[in-house]
Amino acid sequence: MSSMLAFLQRMADYWPQVLSGLGNTVLLAVIVTITGLLGGILVFYLSLSANRVCRRLTEAYISFFIGTPLIVLLFLMYYGLPQWGVQMSPLTVSIIGFTMNVSAYNARYLATAYRGLDPDELQAARAQGFSDGQVFRLITLPQVMRLSVPALSNQAILNVKDSSVAFLIQYTEFFAQMQDLAVRSFRFFDAYLVAGAVYLLLVSLVVLAARHLERRYVLPGTRRREP
Amino acid sequence: MPLLTVRNLIMTYEGRNALDGVDFDLAEGELKVVMGPSGSGKSTLLRCLNRLATPTSGQVIFQGEDILRPDTDVRALRQRIGFVFQHFALYRHLTALQNVTLGLRKLRGMSAAEADERARQELRRMNMVEHERKYPSQLSGGQKQRVAIARALAMDPAVLFFDEPTSALDPLMAREVVNILQQLRRDGVSMLCVTHDLYLARAVGGRLLFLDQGRILLEGNAEDLFGEHADPRVRAFFRQEREERAPTEAAP
Amino acid sequence: MDFLQILALLFKGTGYTLMVTVACSATGMVVGLAIAMLYRLDWRPLQPLLRTFTYVFRGLPVLVLLFIVFFGLPNLGLRVPPLVSMMLSLGVIAGAYLGEVFRGAFDSVDRNEVLAAEAMGMSRLQVLLHIELPQMLRFAVPGMINEFTTVLKYSPFAYTVGIPDVMKEAMALSAATLRGVEIYLGVGLLYFAIYKILVSAVWALEKRYRVPGLTGH
Numbered sequence: 001m002s003s004m005l006a007f008l009q010r011m012a013d014y015w016p017q018v019l020s021g022l023g024n025t026v027l028l029a030v031i032v033t034i035t036g037l038l039g040g041i042l043v044f045y046l047s048l049s050a051n052r053v054c055r056r057l058t059e060a061y062i063s064f065f066i067g068t069p070l071i072v073l074l075f076l077m078y079y080g081l082p083q084w085g086v087q088m089s090p091l092t093v094s095i096i097g098f099t100m101n102v103s104a105y106n107a108r109y110l111a112t113a114y115r116g117l118d119p120d121e122l123q124a125a126r127a128q129g130f131s132d133g134q135v136f137r138l139i140t141l142p143q144v145m146r147l148s149v150p151a152l153s154n155q156a157i158l159n160v161k162d163s164s165v166a167f168l169i170q171y172t173e174f175f176a177q178m179q180d181l182a183v184r185s186f187r188f189f190d191a192y193l194v195a196g197a198v199y200l201l202l203v204s205l206v207v208l209a210a211r212h213l214e215r216r217y218v219l220p221g222t223r224r225r226e227p
Numbered sequence: 228m229p230l231l232t233v234r235n236l237i238m239t240y241e242g243r244n245a246l247d248g249v250d251f252d253l254a255e256g257e258l259k260v261v262m263g264p265s266g267s268g269k270s271t272l273l274r275c276l277n278r279l280a281t282p283t284s285g286q287v288i289f290q291g292e293d294i295l296r297p298d299t300d301v302r303a304l305r306q307r308i309g310f311v312f313q314h315f316a317l318y319r320h321l322t323a324l325q326n327v328t329l330g331l332r333k334l335r336g337m338s339a340a341e342a343d344e345r346a347r348q349e350l351r352r353m354n355m356v357e358h359e360r361k362y363p364s365q366l367s368g369g370q371k372q373r374v375a376i377a378r379a380l381a382m383d384p385a386v387l388f389f390d391e392p393t394s395a396l397d398p399l400m401a402r403e404v405v406n407i408l409q410q411l412r413r414d415g416v417s418m419l420c421v422t423h424d425l426y427l428a429r430a431v432g433g434r435l436l437f438l439d440q441g442r443i444l445l446e447g448n449a450e451d452l453f454g455e456h457a458d459p460r461v462r463a464f465f466r467q468e469r470e471e472r473a474p475t476e477a478a479p
Numbered sequence: 480m481d482f483l484q485i486l487a488l489l490f491k492g493t494g495y496t497l498m499v500t501v502a503c504s505a506t507g508m509v510v511g512l513a514i515a516m517l518y519r520l521d522w523r524p525l526q527p528l529l530r531t532f533t534y535v536f537r538g539l540p541v542l543v544l545l546f547i548v549f550f551g552l553p554n555l556g557l558r559v560p561p562l563v564s565m566m567l568s569l570g571v572i573a574g575a576y577l578g579e580v581f582r583g584a585f586d587s588v589d590r591n592e593v594l595a596a597e598a599m600g601m602s603r604l605q606v607l608l609h610i611e612l613p614q615m616l617r618f619a620v621p622g623m624i625n626e627f628t629t630v631l632k633y634s635p636f637a638y639t640v641g642i643p644d645v646m647k648e649a650m651a652l653s654a655a656t657l658r659g660v661e662i663y664l665g666v667g668l669l670y671f672a673i674y675k676i677l678v679s680a681v682w683a684l685e686k687r688y689r690v691p692g693l694t695g696h
Contacts, residue, residue, distance in 0.1 A: 067628070067670070067671045067674040067675065068667045068670050068671050069634075069635050069670055070632070071636070071646070072663055075646075075650075075663050076663035076667065079650075080653070080660040080663045081659070081660060083657050083658065083659045118316070118319070120312055120315075120316035121316050121318055123279065124317075124318075125318070126279060127279060127305055127312075128305065128306070128310070128330045128334065129302045129303065129304075129305035129306035129334055130302070130330075130333070134333060138318075138329060138333060139318055139320075142320050143320050146320060161538075161539070167542070168639070175540070175543060187554065188550045188551045188553070188554050189547065189551035189554035190554070192543060192546045192547040192550065193551065195543050196540075196543045196544065196547060199539060199540055200535065200539065219320055219362075219364075
C-alpha cells in the first residue's frame with residue numbers, strides 16, 4: 001500500500017528516535033531478564049529454607065506478585081511514590097517493578113522443576129558430606145535450571161513483549177516512539193502495524209536463541225517439558 | 228578397638244520404635260550383612276549411622292569417636308563413610324567421571340587433574356572407565372551401581388555402607404555387584420551391607436545379622452541362619468524369601 | 480478519606496474489570512477451541528495457517544494489538560467500540576495461548592477411546608464433540624486457570640480505551656486526592672482478591688464436573 005510506503009519513509013526520517021527507542025526496549029528486556037532470573041533463583045532458594053517463617057513469607061511474596069498486574073506495581077512506584085517525595089526515573093521504576101514480578105514467576109518455575117528432582121540424589125549429596133549450600137549449588141540448581149529452560153525462555157519472550165507496558169509510565173522505549181510517529185503522521189494503523197511487526201521480529205530472535213539453548217542444555221535422557 | 232560400635236540404638240518414629248535397642252560391632256576389614264523383613268529398620272539403621280537420620284538414644288562410636296554428640300562435625304563424619312544407595316542416586320546432570328570427581332574437587336579440594344586421575348583409578352577398578360563420559364541415563368542399572376561404588380570409594384572412606392545395593396537390579400546385574408563386593412572384601416574394605424537379597428547374603432560371606440522390628444535377633448554365619456532355625460520369625464523370613472526368589476536362584 | 484473509603488471508591492470499577500475479563504476470557508475460549516479442534520481434524524492445508532496464526536498472536540504485545548484495533552482501524556474506516564477492541568486484542572491473544580493448551584490436552588485423550596467411538600460408527604465430528612471434548616476440557620483446567628488469570632492481569636489496559644475499570648477509577652482518584660500510594664496499593668489488593676476468588680471459583684467448577692480417576696484427582 002502506498003500509504004504504508006509513505007509511512008515507512010516518514011519513519012526513516014525519524015530513524016534516530018526509533019533506533020533509540022528500540023535500544024531502550026532491548027535494554028529493559030535484557031536487564032530485566034537477567035535481574036529477574038537472579039531474583040528468581042534467590043526467591044527459589046528462600047522457598048527451600050528450613051525456617052518455616054521464611055518459607056511462608058517467600059510463598060506469600062510469590063503468590064502476591066503472580067496475582068497482581070505488573071502495571072499496578074509500576075503505577076504505584078511512578079505515580080504514587082512521588083507524592084511521598086520519592087521520585088524515580090521510568091527506567092528505574094520499570095527495572096524494580098519488572099524484577100519483582102518476574103522473579104516471582106521464575107521462582108515458581110524453578111520450584112515446579114524442583115518437584116521433579118530425584119530426592120535420592122539430594123540425599124546422596126548430603127551423604128557424601130556436602131553442606132546444604134553446596135547441595136543447592138552443585139546438584140539442585142544445575143538440574144532445576146536445565147529442567148526450566150523452556151519456562152525461563154518463555155519468560156524472556158514475555159519480558160520483550162511486556163516492555164511495551166513501560167510506555168504507560170513514560171519510558172521512551174520503542175512503542176513510545178512509534179506512538180509519537182503515529183500522532184505526528186496521523187497514520188495510526190501503519191505505525192502500530194509496523195510496531196507489531198518489529199516486536200514479532202524481536203520475539204523471533206529470542207525464540208531462536210531459546211531453541212538453541214534448549215538443545216544444548218537439556219539433560220541427556222530427559223523428555224522436554226512443555227512450558 | 229572395633230571400627231564401629233553400636234550400643235542400644237533406639238529410634239522412635241511416629242510412636243513406633245523403628246530401632247529398638249540395636250547392638251553390634253564392626254571391625255576393620257570386616258563385612259557384616261544386615262537382613263530382615265521390610266519395616267525391620269534396616270535402612271533406618273544405616274541412616275542413623277551417618278546422621279542422615281537422628282536416633283532417639285543410644286551410642287555409636289566410630290573410629291573411637293562418639294558421633295551422636297550434638298557438636299559432632301556431621302559433614303566430616305559423612306565424608307569418612309561411603310554410602311551406596313538402592314537406586315544408585317547418581318547425579319543425572321553429570322557424567323560418570325564428574326559424578327566421581329565432584330566430591331574430590333569440592334570436598335577434598337583436589338585440582339581438576341588430580342581428581343580426574345583418582346576418579347579414573349576407581350572407575351578402572353570397577354571396569355567403568357570406558358564409560359566415563361556417559362550420563363547416568365545412558366548406563367544400565369549394573370553400570371550405574373558400579374559408578375556409585377566408585378564414587379564412594381574415591382573418597383577413601385573408612386567404611387562403605389550399602390543400602391539394598393542389588394534390590395533394583397535384575398539377577399544378572401545383581402551378580403555383577405556381588406562379585407564387586409566379594410572383590411572389595413578380599414581387598415580388606417570394611418563394609419556394612421543392608422539387604423533382603425538372599426543370594427547376596429550367602430555369596431558375599433561375612434557375618435549375618437537378622438534384624439526384626441528394630442532388634443537384632445541373632446548374628447551368625449550363613450549356615451547358621453539358612454539352616455532350619457529354631458526361631459520361627461527367622462525361618463519364616465528365609466522361607467518366604469526363598470519362595471519368592473526360587474525361580475531365579477540357580478546353584479552358584 | 481481513609482483507606483477503606485478509597486477501596487470503596489475503587490470498587491466501583493470492579494464491575495467493568497470483571498466484564499472485560501469475562502468477555503476476553505470467553506473470546507479466548509471460543510478462539511482457542513476453534514484452533515484446537517481445527518488442528519485435531521487434521522486438514523493438511525490448514526495446519527500451516529493455524530501455526531502462523533498462533534505464532535503471530537503469541538508474539539504480539541497486548542498493548543500494541545489493542546492500539547492497532549482501537550486507534551488504528553479507524554484509519555481504515557472501521558470504528559471498533561472499546562470492549563470489542565479488548566476482545567479482539569486480549570481475547571484473541573488469549574485464544575492463541577489457549578489453543579496450545581487445548582492441543583496438549585487433546586493429546587492426553589486415550590487414542591483407543593476415539594477408535595472405539597469410530598468403530599461404533601460415529602462421525603469424526605461426533606467423536607470430537609462427545610468423547611474428546613469433554614475429556615480435554617477437564618485436562619485443560621490448570622492451563623485455563625493460568626490463562627484466565629493472565630487475562631485479568633492485562634485487563635487494566637482497558638483504561639487506555641476509556642473503559643472505567645478499577646485502573647481508571649484509581650487514576651482519577653489519584654489526580655484528585657494525591658494519595659497515590661494508598662490508592663495503588665488498594666488497587667493491587669483489589670486485583671489480588673479478584674484473582675484469588677476467580678481461581679477458587681474455577682476450581683469449584685472443576686470439582687463439580689470432575690470425573691473420578693480421569694485427571695488424577
